[in-house]
Amino acid sequence: MSETTGVTEGTEVAEVTKVLLAEDQGMMRGALALLLGLEDDMEVVAQVSNGDEILPTAKDVRPDVALLDIELPGRSGLDAAAELRGALPECRVLILTTFGRPGYLRRAMEAGASGFLVKDGPVEELAAAIRRVLAGERVIDPALAAAALSAGPNPLTQRERDVLAAAVDGATVADIAGRVHLSPATVRNYLSAAIGKTGTRNRMEAVRTARQNGWL
Amino acid sequence: MSETTGVTEGTEVAEVTKVLLAEDQGMMRGALALLLGLEDDMEVVAQVSNGDEILPTAKDVRPDVALLDIELPGRSGLDAAAELRGALPECRVLILTTFGRPGYLRRAMEAGASGFLVKDGPVEELAAAIRRVLAGERVIDPALAAAALSAGPNPLTQRERDVLAAAVDGATVADIAGRVHLSPATVRNYLSAAIGKTGTRNRMEAVRTARQNGWL
DNA sequence: CGGCCACCGGTACAAATGTCACAGTCACCC
DNA sequence: GGGTGACTGTGACATTTGTACCGGTGGCCG
Numbered sequence: 001m002s003e004t005t006g007v008t009e010g011t012e013v014a015e016v017t018k019v020l021l022a023e024d025q026g027m028m029r030g031a032l033a034l035l036l037g038l039e040d041d042m043e044v045v046a047q048v049s050n051g052d053e054i055l056p057t058a059k060d061v062r063p064d065v066a067l068l069d070i071e072l073p074g075r076s077g078l079d080a081a082a083e084l085r086g087a088l089p090e091c092r093v094l095i096l097t098t099f100g101r102p103g104y105l106r107r108a109m110e111a112g113a114s115g116f117l118v119k120d121g122p123v124e125e126l127a128a129a130i131r132r133v134l135a136g137e138r139v140i141d142p143a144l145a146a147a148a149l150s151a152g153p154n155p156l157t158q159r160e161r162d163v164l165a166a167a168v169d170g171a172t173v174a175d176i177a178g179r180v181h182l183s184p185a186t187v188r189n190y191l192s193a194a195i196g197k198t199g200t201r202n203r204m205e206a207v208r209t210a211r212q213n214g215w216l
Numbered sequence: 217m218s219e220t221t222g223v224t225e226g227t228e229v230a231e232v233t234k235v236l237l238a239e240d241q242g243m244m245r246g247a248l249a250l251l252l253g254l255e256d257d258m259e260v261v262a263q264v265s266n267g268d269e270i271l272p273t274a275k276d277v278r279p280d281v282a283l284l285d286i287e288l289p290g291r292s293g294l295d296a297a298a299e300l301r302g303a304l305p306e307c308r309v310l311i312l313t314t315f316g317r318p319g320y321l322r323r324a325m326e327a328g329a330s331g332f333l334v335k336d337g338p339v340e341e342l343a344a345a346i347r348r349v350l351a352g353e354r355v356i357d358p359a360l361a362a363a364a365l366s367a368g369p370n371p372l373t374q375r376e377r378d379v380l381a382a383a384v385d386g387a388t389v390a391d392i393a394g395r396v397h398l399s400p401a402t403v404r405n406y407l408s409a410a411i412g413k414t415g416t417r418n419r420m421e422a423v424r425t426a427r428q429n430g431w432l
Numbered sequence: 433c434g435g436c437c438a439c440c441g442g443t444a445c446a447a448a449t450g451t452c453a454c455a456g457t458c459a460c461c462c
Numbered sequence: 463g464g465g466t467g468a469c470t471g472t473g474a475c476a477t478t479t480g481t482a483c484c485g486g487t488g489g490c491c492g
Contacts, residue, residue, distance in 0.1 A: 025314070025335050025336060026335065026336040026337050026338055026339070027244075027248075027312075027335040027336065027337065027338075027339055027341075027342065028243075028244055028247070028335065030338055030339030030340075031244070031247035031248055031250075031251050031339055032243075032247055034247075034250075034251055034254075034339065035247050035250055035251070038250075096243075098241070119241050119242065119243040119244065120241060120242040120243065121242050121243065122242055122243075122246055123242070123243055123246030123247055123250065124246075125243075126243065157467090157468060157469085158468085158469095159468075159469065159470090169420070169421070169424055170416075170417075170418055170419070170420025170421040170422075170423070170424055172417065172418070172448075172449095173448075173449075174448095182469095182470075182471090183470070183471055183472085185470090185471060185472060185473085186469085186470050186471055186472095188449075188450070188451090189451095189470085189471080190469095190470095191449085191450075192449095192450055192451060192452090195450075195451095196451095200386075201386075201388065201450095202386055202388070202449080202450080202478090203386070203449085203450090204385070204386025204420055205385070205386040206386075207386070208385055208386055373437090373438060373439085374438080374439095375438075375439065375440090388478075388479095389478075389479075398440075398441090399440070399441055399442085401440090401441055401442055401443085402439085402440055402441055402442090404479070404480070404481090405440085405441080405481095406439095406440095407479085407480075408479090408480055408481060408482090411480075411481095412481090417480090418448085418479080418480075419479085419480090
């Protein structure tokens with residue numbers, strides 16, 4: 001528990017940057033934590049696997065950087081990022097995700113994230129990105145940024161997103177209507193609108209391209 | 217190259233176990249490699265990100281253990297495992313996958329894998345599993361094994377799988393027919409059969425449960 | 433050989449899906 | 463106050479999808 005690891009003097013140590021790690025896949029989480037622990041100027045002070053735990057534990061441990069996955073059980077890393085910016089403005093947020101979806105990047109920036117990393121790319125990038133973010137820089141893959149700009153903003157309305165999200169698993173119109181508390185006819189209208197806006201031919205294609213762009 | 221690491225006598229040296237690592241996600245691959253490198257009785261002698269590279273590089277470096285992801289660009293880790301068993305019988309195969317699908321486990325065992333790990337669960341499990349596999353043990357999560365047994369074998373025929381796989385992205389019957397070179401009527405028959413066998417209500421639900429069980 | 437099953441196709445029908453036109457409410461902004 | 467757009471709903475219509483039943487081929491096995 002007690003942490004006097006070799007440091008004998010120096011009133012305030014404050015050399016290591018404290019990192020909070022939010023990632024649901026156990027092996028990935030463990031490996032990243034171990035990897036960051038090897039850097040002698042960093043320390044993983046908290047690991048969570050659920051999006052709902054991010055804010056509470058962050059308030060507790062007061063990290064310098066929060067490394068957040070997007071797809072998490074509980075609330076998404078993007079939502080957590082926005083909350084975190086409000087509650088701990090001095091804490092930098094670095095999004096780490098599997099998919100470089102344009103809409104994700106856009107939402108991450110709107111949520112006040114300082115950086116956006118994809119899980120491809122070499123591991124060395126990670127520690128480097130943390131240091132750059134800490135120095136006040138923004139870390140974004142240029143190619144991804146271009147894609148996000150060219151893709152434009154999310155064309156779907158709130159309801160269209162809701163309905164489309166409820167259709168992902170192959171639910172029927174009646175199912176969706178039940179889940180979203182709407183009339184089946186209205187559901188079909190929204191689906192038709194979403195299909196039109198995405199330029200696709202049926203709801204599953206619409207779901208697919210909406211997903212690909214990070215619009216859900 | 218030469219390996220006389222402290223051992224003075226003993227005709228066979230063979231202290232470090234050589235590991236081949238196949239994983240498409242760069243950060244995960246790098247982190248795992250680094251992690252295994254920390255173990256002083258292991259060495260990652262090759263890393264590949266494409267399923268097609270597994271067999272050639274394995275023939276080249278002759279690893280003691282191959283750690284294979286299933287979902288890879290190129291051929292799947294399961295297919296590669298089967299080939300590997302044929303070409304290098306002395307090389308143990310350990311499957312490492314995101315999803316603990318019953319059908320995956322079954323196919324892994326049929327392909328001659330010695331172990332099956334999911335990417336949840338702690339990192340310590342990994343090195344431990346490699347050692348156990350090397351000792352001749354089989355490494356399988358008991359709960360997963362039970363699920364695989366209770367789920368039973370894949371009920372879908374080859375053609376049903378083909379057609380269902382061609383339907384994953386929301387393709388129409390005509391699209392599928394084109395891809396698989398079949399009559400639209402035949403495609404609908406196969407789809408109907410797949411829907412019936414999976415106990416679902418439409419093609420997307422059928423795709424979903426077939427995926428979940430590792431039947432694709 | 434006869435049975436079984438995978439494979440391939442056709443037809444006809446019922447249900448679900450996608451499209452379109454229309455209509456009302458509400459909020460927001462010029 | 464009028465315009466705009468999101469939201470909610472209806473009804474009619476064409477298309478697609480899912481089901482049922484039919485037929486034929488070929489391979490494998492008892």
